[in-house]
Amino acid sequence: MKIVEARVIVTCPGRNLVTLKIVTDEGLYGIGDATLNGRELAVVAYLEEHVLPALIGRDAHRIEDIWQYLYRGAYWRRGPVTMTAIAAVDVALWDIKAKAANMPLYQLLGGRSRERVMVYGHATGKDIEGCLDEVARHVELGYKAVRVQCGVPGIATTYGVAKRSGERYEPADSDLPAEHVWDTAKYLNYVPKLFAAVRERFGDDLHILHDVHHRLTPIEAGRLGKAVEPYNLFWLEDCTPAENQQSFRLIRQHTTTPLAVGEVFNSIHDCRELIQEQLIDYVRTTLVHAGGITHVRRIADFAALFQVRTGFHGATDLSPVCMGAALHFDTWVPNFGIQEHMPHEDRIDEVFPHAYRFEDGHFTPGETPGHGVDIDEDLARQYPYKRASLPVNRLEDGTLWHW
Numbered sequence: 236m237k238i239v240e241a242r243v244i245v246t247c248p249g250r251n252l253v254t255l256k257i258v259t260d261e262g263l264y265g266i267g268d269a270t271l272n273g274r275e276l277a278v279v280a281y282l283e284e285h286v287l288p289a290l291i292g293r294d295a296h297r298i299e300d301i302w303q304y305l306y307r308g309a310y311w312r313r314g315p316v317t318m319t320a321i322a323a324v325d326v327a328l329w330d331i332k333a334k335a336a337n338m339p340l341y342q343l344l345g346g347r348s349r350e351r352v353m354v355y356g357h358a359t360g361k362d363i364e365g366c367l368d369e370v371a372r373h374v375e376l377g378y379k380a381v382r383v384q385c386g387v388p389g390i391a392t393t394y395g396v397a398k399r400s401g402e403r404y405e406p407a408d409s410d411l412p413a414e415h416v417w418d419t420a421k422y423l424n425y426v427p428k429l430f431a432a433v434r435e436r437f438g439d440d441l442h443i444l445h446d447v448h449h450r451l452t453p454i455e456a457g458r459l460g461k462a463v464e465p466y467n468l469f470w471l472e473d474c475t476p477a478e479n480q481q482s483f484r485l486i487r488q489h490t491t492t493p494l495a496v497g498e499v500f501n502s503i504h505d506c507r508e509l510i511q512e513q514l515i516d517y518v519r520t521t522l523v524h525a526g527g528i529t530h531v532r533r534i535a536d537f538a539a540l541f542q543v544r545t546g547f548h549g550a551t552d553l554s555p556v557c558m559g560a561a562l563h564f565d566t567w568v569p570n571f572g573i574q575e576h577m578p579h580e581d582r583i584d585e586v587f588p589h590a591y592r593f594e595d596g597h598f599t600p601g602e603t604p605g606h607g608v609d610i611d612e613d614l615a616r617q618y619p620y621k622r623a624s625l626p627v628n629r630l631e632d633g634t635l636w637h638w
């Protein structure tokens with residue numbers, strides 16, 4: 236089955252999303268997500284100039300060989316742009332293979348390991364009360380797990396908090412990066428009160444998660460982890476930047492709060508020590524940014540040896556194509572932990588019709604052959620690309636910090 240066409244579709248139905256479509260001589264096609272938030276057109280250029288011309292005429296069934304060709308063959312390895320481009324090709328080819336087999340993708344991966352996939356939603360509030368109301372709304376919707384983020388008194392803008400209550404949180408909200416100001420001391424003194432309030436109001440059964448978004452030093456992360464142990468978090472995410480994997484040893488020495496890392500990783504080498512030394516509990520690396528199913532499956536299998544579970548990134552900047560493929564992966568992967576879920580705007584769901592469904596705090600990927608997500612290209616064309624950047628963070632004295 237030969238690849239006869241491969242093209243990139245950029246659309247902005249409320250946010251920029253990049254999709255790769257690969258068409259074969261048998262009329263089957265597959266799609267992959269190629270969205271790298273705030274750097275979308277870098278991936279488009281990489282695909283259009285360097286990857287797609289080399290795909291034409293190749294056998295669409297040779298997924299592994301094409302993966303190696305794009306990874307080893309490029310000489311320049313790894314990096315988010317490269318690995319997002321490879322992921323788009325890989326997921327599109329798995330979509331084609333599953334369609335050719337007339338099976339939902341999870342069947343090709345090894346079949347069902349569970350009946351449904353638990354997801355966590357996002358509760359955000361300007362203050363603790365506002366966040367509690369949002370938790371209540373999620374509980375009513377059926378969520379069993381909720382990520383909680385709230386504003387901190389004295390900090391004008393805090394990561395994860397929507398501009399107005401009830402609105403979606405969208406960080407890529409301006410043409411050029413907005414400048415935020417961060418204060419670690421104020422955050423560390425305040426945020427444990429949020430978890431205490433959530434436990435007080437919702438009891439012990441609700442799974443609570445929280446994203447620090449890389450802002451603490453290792454010893455500060457250890458302090459926070461220790462302080463929140465009484466509230467039994469499902470996980471504390473990205474508590475410090477993880478380029479130096481060894482720094483997580485220090486955090487582990489101080490706390491038993493489970494740790495999740497990895498939404499910015501793009502290769503198994505980014506998390507090898509974290510996993511092998513059991514310095515984390517959940518790996519968040521997802522298909523679109525880490526080479527697709529072919530590579531993330533290697534990470535997940537390696538993680539399973541060390542009782543590290545998956546907890547894939549699923550923010551709205553990952554398109555429904557990524558979400559659909561991820562849900563098939565989650566349905567199969569033996570060491571599944573949880574899946575992030577931020578609902579897309581209706582306009583996005585219309586551009587990407589999909590088979591996955593939410594019910595009672597869980598998703599099912601559907602039984603449609605392939606990954607079950609399609610793109611309405613005519614509709615997609617009605618939403619032209621609009622540059623949008625993620626913010627940057629500075630300390631009060633102006634020092635550039637981690638956003």
Ligand SMILES: O=C(O)C(=O)C[C@H](O)[C@H](O)CO
Nearest residue numbers: 272406446498549550552575
């Ligand atoms: O969903 C999360 O946990 C995030 O941290 C979201 C990221 O900020 C977002 O995907 C960046 O593009």
Ligand SMILES: [Mg+2]
Nearest residue numbers: 446472473498
């Ligand atoms: Mg995160």
